[in-house]
Amino acid sequence: MMSTSLPSRKLFDQDWKRVSFWGSICALSQVFICLVGLPAELNRRILIESTLSLGYLFIIWVPLVFGYVVSKMVELEGVENPKPGAAELLSGAITGLLGGLGLVVLMLGIDNFDLRDPLLNWNPKLLRLLTFENSIGFGSMIWLLVGVGLGVFGASLHQMTTRIRKMVAYAIFGLFTLAVLEDVIDDLSEGLRLEWLSDMIYAKRGGITVTSTIVIAVVLAALPLLTRGKVKEAVSRYRSSDNPAEQQRNSIVLFALVAVVFLVLPWFLGGIINELLANVGLFLLLALGLNIVVGLAGLLDLGYVAFFAVGGYTTAVFTSPNSPWFSPETHFGISLLVVVVMATLAGLLIGAPVIRMRGDYLAIVTLGFGEIIRLLFLSDWLKPYLGGSQGITNIPGIDLGPWEVRGADPRSVFYMVLAFCVLAIYVSWRLQGSRIGRAWMAIREDESVAEVMGINTVNSKLMAFVVGAVLASFSGAVLAAKVGSVFPKSFEILVSIIILVVVIVGGMGSITGVMVGSLVLIGILGGPRQPGLLQEFQNYKLLIYGALLVFMMLKRPEGLVPTARRTRELHQEEYLQDAWLGDDDSEQQEEAGERL
Amino acid sequence: MSEILKKKFKKRVSGVDRFLTFIRVLMATLIVVGVLAFIAQQVWPENPFTEWRNPDARGLTGDQFKGLIVSGLSQGAMYGLIALGYSMVYGVLGFINFAHGEVFMVGTMSGWITSEKLHDAGLWESNFILSLFVIIFVAIATSTVTAVITERIAYRPLRNSPRLIPLITSIGVSFFIQNAALGLFGPTSKGYPRLPEWLSKQRSILTVEIAGTKILVMVVAAVSMAGLWYLVERTQTGRAMRAVAEDKEIASLMGINVNRTIVITFGVGGAMAGVGGILWGLLFRSVTHMTGFLPGIKAFTAAVVGGIGNMGGAMAGGVFLGSAESIAPMVILEPLGVPGVSQLKDAVAFTVLVLVLLFKPSGLFGERLSQEDRA
Structure with missing residues (x-):
């Protein structure tokens, strides 16, 4: 293997066709989500007090995901890949920007044309939501900035070290789960006489308060640093214990x-x-x-x-x-x-x-x-x-x-x-x-x-x-x-x-x-x-069930918690390939052994 | 020796086979008895069977019977058009494109939007023929685009996976499109504008009273079918389609662009569904996001009845299914004394599906599938 790595791409050395393709898909998806009425309907549910509602979340995940997708590089085995750098961040930013432009066009459209007859959600309510009850200029600026920011963030996910990526993922997923589980935690803390806990986390009118958002995010991000894979170790130890008696005891304890x-x-x-x-x-x-x-x-x-x-x-x-x-x-x-x-x-x-x-x-x-x-x-x-x-x-x-x-x-x-x-x-x-x-x-x-x-x-x-x-x-x-x-x-x-x-x-x-x-x-x-x-x-x-079904079939047909056998069936080719490569390795080892 | 063999074969007839034979006999008996009872009721209304099962039966007049047949035929023509899409996709890719009914719904929906706009502009009244062409064109365009996009996003990456996986995917696509239409256009039922008087009035042709709309539907269906037949049987593209249906690998060795041909197949199927969508709009003059579901399944039934992969069969199967579901409740079920038969129209369609697959799984006109798909 070569020890030198290729330099990262130059900033404007972009695959413009690809970027503009994903950018326009990003814009179209955002406009589609708005017109289907998801943001307007889901806006009632507040996730983070006075900052983020479920409705807005449904718009902003799009540039993040597309920023991530557009800057993903095809990993070729045996070939030195260029290091990801600023060029990838730029392509993510452009994708997000195009997505934001889509929303700007939508706002201008709603303001100037009346298509309410067939399109149910082509209404001032959506416009107010998109402009944050302000002028269109203000709304456009926000959406363009948000698009660029999230696009860059999505692209930068590739360039973080594993640990930082883990921290970010913990913080985001933890906060989202916490916000979704609001009712459960409210209920539980009432039942356990711990009302102060839910009062501390959640605001009166729903959603996590801003301060606790920051605190929780920091705590969650620190989690992987604190545990340092000890949990994973424990789980794998639990799973792979050779002693059948111990295994049985473990599963009885878990079941109990x-x-x-x-x-x-x-x-x-x-x-x-x-x-x-x-x-x-x-x-x-x-x-x-x-x-x-x-x-x-x-x-x-x-x-x-x-x-x-x-x-x-x-x-x-x-x-x-x-x-x-x-x-x-x-x-x-x-x-x-x-x-x-x-x-x-x-x-x-x-x-x-x-x-x-x-x-x-x-x-x-x-x-x-x-x-x-x-x-x-x-x-x-x-x-x-x-x-x-x-x-x-x-x-x-x-x-x-x-x-x-x-x-x-x-x-x-x-x-x-x-x-x-x-x-x-x-x-x-x-x-x-x-x-x-x-x-x-x-x-x-x-x-x-x-x-x-x-x-x-x-x-x-x-x-x-x-x-x-x-x-x-x-x-x-x-x-x-x-x-x-x-x-x-x-x-x-x-x-x-x-x-x-x-x-x-x-x-x-x-x-x-x-x-x-x-x-x-x-x-x-x-x-x-x-x-x-x-x-x-x-x-x-x-709508979401349908999209989920398609997504799972395309990306992960074996499911979230697959059985080993099913996975092997569905990814037969990859397994065969791996087996073949593995064979190759062992042969080499054998050869090496013989030479020794 | 032969005794032993006989014994062995006797043993091979399992309980399931006996049960299936029993169901076959039972269904055949029911149908025969129903038809006979219907004839008896028409010829001799006071016969004992009718007195027993269906005492206040009035039977059907000749005109009513003709009316049932005509409405069955016109609906069947529409099912046939949708069935073509199922049949062609099954012939080429070997999976049931469950979302095809939704492609049909998209055609109906876009036809509604266009006709509404044309109505507002006044063209619908002043020049109906032109506006009909416009809405058919728009419906064909949107349905084709929908079909091609779903192929690109959802089915192409799955081309080599096990057969059930694209089917499950297409169920997901179907629900997605259905509910996207619900979100975009709302849950209310949308009405097509009123058809001009000269078209919708009853006419009498060869002693059959028939609404002009139904004639129009049958004519449009026949013309589209003829166009499709020409495309598939007489052009280079059609030959490529048939070759790909027969064997994808060999076709690509012969210099056929398989991907392109598959896209064309989806597109043509979508276009036919678009035409079918407009015919639905003209016949029933209303559309909701659920419009595509039942006609979709029924059209698939029609494709199976005609023999999947067989295009003439799909059209014939559609006509057969349409007539069966409009006639069978009155002719078979009512004389047997089943009340409220008109509610059972859809159940009849599904029963036809089950029966065809029990009696003759390859359809009435034989399937045309490549060797691997038949397995």
């Missing part, structure tokens, strides 16, 4: 810790947060079921909501006194047995016809089944039995002797959901390593090979459908008891898609991934009808 946290936490939380956690749990249950169907067996079931609906409606028919046709008014426990039977039947009924189809046909046909079931629930035909669009109301809570699980008491619902989730996690975990679980994974990877190896693919796939269906129906049953009513409207195709996003973002086939995915997505953005921590997202949830 998590269990205690989840059992104790609800007592310190208010109703809203408990309700939110219960929703997260319901969707986690659904996602764990879909994880078996999609993640393990590789069957893309887009009509998964059908099983959710079966669970909900069966519970409603069996427990509600208002069920129009057949109302035995049984206890929830008995109806749960019926739910299992019905879900198994539904799984077999939907699974059997689709099992022989190609993967993508299977997706569309299950989607069709999901819609057929919803349309049947909605139709006049089944109205005398299932109530049509009015649904079935007045479903009683779950009577558990001394306790009663009712929707009005979110804490009890949370515990109920938690019990089901623990069951589902245990089942998925045990299934994963079992014979059938390995059969599923084999089918996912290559069906014909799996068949040749003696796996009964038809039965295994049906099994996956049935297990997924039963888990989803549990979720439906608890939902029915929680809400107290079921309507066809609650079982739209949207539910299937959102669960699919949860599974994919978390990581297909990974239980931890699915847990993380549902906690982050359902907890922060919310489910199809349930608000999350950022309730302001209500109307834009699906």
Whole structure:
């Protein structure tokens, strides 16, 4: 290898085409975000007192990201790369500047033309927001400066040392998390009688106060300096302990810790947060079921909501006194047995016809089944039995002797959901390593090979459908008891898609991934009808879910918390290449050894 | 020896196969019984079956029946136009472009905006033909651009990944476009301006009462189909498209620019969806951000019915599906005594999809796919 490094590029030695391309994309995205109405709608949520709202955040992340992208250099192996320098910073600045220009043009446009007829958000409200209730000149100056600043900042991320980059990342993500979790921390500190804590961090009208922002940012940035990778070391030590007994002890301790946290936490939380956690749990249950169907067996079931609906409606028919046709008014426990039977039947009924189809046909046909079931629930035909669009109301809570699980008491619902989730996690975990679980994974990877190896693919796939269906129906049953009513409207195709996003973002086939995915997505953005921590997202949830799905598929198809096997499958070529290179190395070593 | 073999084969018929046969027989019986009951009800309204299942049936008059067929045909022509996009993309890239329904919606939306503006300018009344050309042109342009951009951003990087990955991506694209339209234009239903009297009035052609709009829809669909047929079968570009659909690698060895051809395929599919979008606007005169979802899935059904990858099949499948969903509720379900059949129109469309895939997965006219996609 050469020891000399190439000098960094000259300041104006730019790839102008590339810079202007990314700059105009940056401008277009910012204008698009403004016109879709994100800033105006999200402006209500303040993140940092009197400085930054969620709405503005949604505009300013764009130049940062594009500044980062535009100044990224293609790393070529075996070739000396020029050192990043001022030229990269300049290209970032230009990108940000072009983005700011886009906003300036938008402001001038809103001021001079009236396009409100088709474009809903082409209105003075947006203009006021963009100009900070000041003149257009003032607004333009601010946006140009912000664009240049963030573009440079984004570009400079490449040039920081790892440690500084880590500090910056800790500070930014920590602050963002803290701002998002405002409600939770408020709630928690009230429950723990630590009101002074939340009063210190958060301002009265929402958002972190400016002083605590600075303090927290400094503390967070100092964290990596203080720990110096000790945490990482501990984690890796914990993971890689060779002694099986120790490993077992470790995992028992971890499990006990998590269990205690989840059992104790609800007592310190208010109703809203408990309700939110219960929703997260319901969707986690659904996602764990879909994880078996999609993640393990590789069957893309887009009509998964059908099983959710079966669970909900069966519970409603069996427990509600208002069920129009057949109302035995049984206890929830008995109806749960019926739910299992019905879900198994539904799984077999939907699974059997689709099992022989190609993967993508299977997706569309299950989607069709999901819609057929919803349309049947909605139709006049089944109205005398299932109530049509009015649904079935007045479903009683779950009577558990001394306790009663009712929707009005979110804490009890949370515990109920938690019990089901623990069951589902245990089942998925045990299934994963079992014979059938390995059969599923084999089918996912290559069906014909799996068949040749003696796996009964038809039965295994049906099994996956049935297990997924039963888990989803549990979720439906608890939902029915929680809400107290079921309507066809609650079982739209949207539910299937959102669960699919949860599974994919978390990581297909990974239980931890699915847990993380549902906690982050359902907890922060919310489910199809349930608000999350950022309730302001209500109307834009699906936009973000859609964008997230595309982004994950393009950049990280294995998910946030991937399983090793899935990653290898999806990045087969890179692995093969690495293996090949590795071989090369070992050969060289061998040669060296021989020479010695 | 043969005894053993027989035994073995007997064992090979699994429960799933028996169940599928049962479903096939059941569905076929239901359809036959429904049709027979319908005929009986028309010929002899007091027959015992009708008395039992559907006592207050009045049957269909000849005019009503013709009306159902005509509206089925005109809607089917529209489904056919959208189905072409699915079929072509599946033929070339081997994945279901779930977002194609949204490309159609974008066409309808842009047609609404343009027609609104033309209406304000007064051109819509004074020169309807010209404004029709303008809105079709605008819709084709926007839909084509949308299709090409999605290809560039979302699908091209995934060209060599497993088949389900681009499908999942296209679901994401679909939801993104849908909700971007919701954010940009709001949730209200937007109405196309009123069509001129001379076009929308009922006409009587060969004893069939038919609204002029429906004739226009069928004519436009037929013309676009003819244009597409010419493009695919008679031009150099079309030949390149067929070659790429057959085998991408060999096509590129033959000097065909595969990337360009794929972009053209997406573009042409988008243009057809744009035309379909305008036809939707003329037929139903309203559009929301959800407009693309159901027609999209139905058009995919049409493509499967006709045999995916087969363009004539896609058009025929569209017409078949359109007629089936308009006739089947009245002809099969109502005589069986199912109440509120008009609500089940969409369910019928999905059932057709399931049935075709159960009975004849390669479609009525056979699929045209390359060897690798058929696997």
